[in-house]
Amino acid sequence: MDKTKKFIKEYYLQIFGLLLISIPVLKGNSYYYQVATMCGIYCLFTISVNLVTGFTGQLTLGQVAFYAIGAYSSTILAMKFSVPVLLAMVLGGLIAAVFGLLIGFPALRLSGVYLGIATLGFAEIVRQVSLIWVNLTRGPLGIPGIPRPNIFGLVIDTGFGYFALILAILSIVYIAVDRLTKSKIGLVFLTIREDETAAESIGINIAFYKILAFVLSAFIAGIAGAFMAHFITYISPSNFISAESFLVLSMYVLGGPASLPGSIGGAIVLTVASEALRFLQGYRQIFYGVLLIAIILFKPEGISGILKTNKITVGLPKNKEELNLLLKEGKN
Amino acid sequence: MTHILKINNLSKHFGGLKAVSGISFGIEECKISGLIGPNGSGKTTTLNMISGLLTPTAGEIYFKDTNIVGKKMAEINRMGIARTFQQIRLFPELTCFQNVLAARHTREGEAWWHPIVMPKKSEAEAKKSRQKSLEILDFVGIYEHRNTQAKNLSYGNQRKLEIARALATEPKLLLLDEPVAGMNPTESEGIVSLLKKLRADGLTAILVEHTMNVVMNICDDIVVLDMGQIIAEGKPAEILANQRVIDAYLGKRGGKGDA
Numbered sequence A: 001m002d003k004t005k006k007f008i009k010e011y012y013l014q015i016f017g018l019l020l021i022s023i024p025v026l027k028g029n030s031y032y033y034q035v036a037t038m039c040g041i042y043c044l045f046t047i048s049v050n051l052v053t054g055f056t057g058q059l060t061l062g063q064v065a066f067y068a069i070g071a072y073s074s075t076i077l078a079m080k081f082s083v084p085v086l087l088a089m090v091l092g093g094l095i096a097a098v099f100g101l102l103i104g105f106p107a108l109r110l111s112g113v114y115l116g117i118a119t120l121g122f123a124e125i126v127r128q129v130s131l132i133w134v135n136l137t138r139g140p141l142g143i144p145g146i147p148r149p150n151i152f153g154l155v156i157d158t159g160f161g162y163f164a165l166i167l168a169i170l171s172i173v174y175i176a177v178d179r180l181t182k183s184k185i186g187l188v189f190l191t192i193r194e195d196e197t198a199a200e201s202i203g204i205n206i207a208f209y210k211i212l213a214f215v216l217s218a219f220i221a222g223i224a225g226a227f228m229a230h231f232i233t234y235i236s237p238s239n240f241i242s243a244e245s246f247l248v249l250s251m252y253v254l255g256g257p258a259s260l261p262g263s264i265g266g267a268i269v270l271t272v273a274s275e276a277l278r279f280l281q282g283y284r285q286i287f288y289g290v291l292l293i294a295i296i297l298f299k300p301e302g303i304s305g306i307l308k309t310n311k312i313t314v315g316l317p318k319n320k321e322e323l324n325l326l327l328k329e330g331k332n
Numbered sequence B: 001m002t003h004i005l006k007i008n009n010l011s012k013h014f015g016g017l018k019a020v021s022g023i024s025f026g027i028e029e030c031k032i033s034g035l036i037g038p039n040g041s042g043k044t045t046t047l048n049m050i051s052g053l054l055t056p057t058a059g060e061i062y063f064k065d066t067n068i069v070g071k072k073m074a075e076i077n078r079m080g081i082a083r084t085f086q087q088i089r090l091f092p093e094l095t096c097f098q099n100v101l102a103a104r105h106t107r108e109g110e111a112w113w114h115p116i117v118m119p120k121k122s123e124a125e126a127k128k129s130r131q132k133s134l135e136i137l138d139f140v141g142i143y144e145h146r147n148t149q150a151k152n153l154s155y156g157n158q159r160k161l162e163i164a165r166a167l168a169t170e171p172k173l174l175l176l177d178e179p180v181a182g183m184n185p186t187e188s189e190g191i192v193s194l195l196k197k198l199r200a201d202g203l204t205a206i207l208v209e210h211t212m213n214v215v216m217n218i219c220d221d222i223v224v225l226d227m228g229q230i231i232a233e234g235k236p237a238e239i240l241a242n243q244r245v246i247d248a249y250l251g252k253r254g255g256k257g258d259a
């Protein structure tokens, strides 16, 4: 009995994750797969916000810009240049990352709300371009018939196929970001968020790390957008309105800053909730707003606070023995 | 008599205000040099220029024969100058351990992507850093608070943590801006013995401080600033006996002589 308790305590996140994954598989119906796949896309999207806002403290209100760039780039590469879809998705991420770099430099001069407004403006520019550049994007008509992913001749067109693919992509991204943020880099990101001057005083090149966070974040958002395009197989500028940025921001806030399990939780809860609350139609926005305010007021650490996976765990040893030694008799 | 730091005709003007005007002095290795003077005499401004937080209006700062004027604070730190702040600047949400570890990490030669693609190797490096961080926390005497968030530390321990964090970058020169300001006698005593321990280990430091008995107790040499200019230099005993210093502290400013 004690052993099972210990096991559960240690692996509760993994167990919970498996349970979540098993729901659509057991149900096996395409609607469940579809919602689960959207959850996966929003997990990526939310992680991208967390990386730049949760870790380095750079407020982004325009994350949808990179999502859109990833989606359009991948779509256009696959359709106009017949690039294989999976490769096109990666390239879509890379192109978004290049824009992240371009935005990262001016972002160095801004912080807080000003940076937020600037990113919001950038997202609006991207959307306007997607509306106006009709030759490339077909403007408001959107692009239908986007090809589906194809792995060595195996076309992915079933609910299960998409679900498995997003799970694979999410796992890779999650592990990479987890390794990165639990390493010294995560700690360096947090110092920048806490006090830039103090971070500089211990030799941290804050410009480099801020831009790094922006670029990686844009890459991940780009991949999420690209996947969405090849999943829904139709994109138009209305997919990329600012409400989308605010939705992922809500997911991020619900999950809690600087916590990856939190971001996953936030993304899943709100994706499922917005499905479940479809009957509320436009009033859903009110629900998000109220939720956001409630979290900020009552539980600023969000889900991460409940899971105890917040920033205080960054940089701690993975080795259990060493960890226990470090935490032993330490006042907290 | 090797000067690790040489300051040449250094000035900083804020608009019309000459916070520091044309000061020159040298800092010897393995000594703690005091930088004292009345409020607003330009001590913090001088430290800010040395550490790269402020760019001088004029003058040069040679650190080991390299002019560091115009270099960024992070670069200057990596060259070997660390500092603490008059207004404590910690990473408040992070634990003591994390505060120090972050500083240690900047001394690892790894590229940012190493932790992703070679986690084992990176972890080995990180382990060394963690070990070292704990040693430093132990050295400054806040080991037991290692898992406490910096914002929850007592004032005295926050000062110690700031010193620990600076030490973690293994500085050749440490700049301390009023490390005992606002402390009770016990806390202040703790810092003094810490500084003595560091001096025994061969630390080179510039200590800005108002508390006279601390300065006299710790410093090998003293530079006295008043209204942005050096009015005296010498051993503690000489400074105590210097009439211009006494006048400056008693408020009889600019009374006589060539300021």
Ligand SMILES: Nc1ncnc2c1ncn2[C@@H]1O[C@H](COP(=O)(O)OP(=O)(O)OP(=O)(O)O)[C@@H](O)[C@H]1O
Pocket (backbone or CB within 6 Å): B014, B017, B019, B037, B038, B039, B040, B041, B042, B043, B044, B045, B046, B086
């Ligand atoms: N960023 C700034 N902008 C404008 N004036 C400044 C600035 N920093 C310092 N000063 C002014 O420069 C002068 C020197 O300030 P400084 O902080 O160097 O003094 P200090 O010797 O450290 O004093 P204290 O003992 O009070 O810390 C003061 O008159 C101060 O008001």
Ligand SMILES: [Mg+2]
Pocket (backbone or CB within 6 Å): B043, B044, B045, B086, B177
């Ligand atoms: Mg000062």
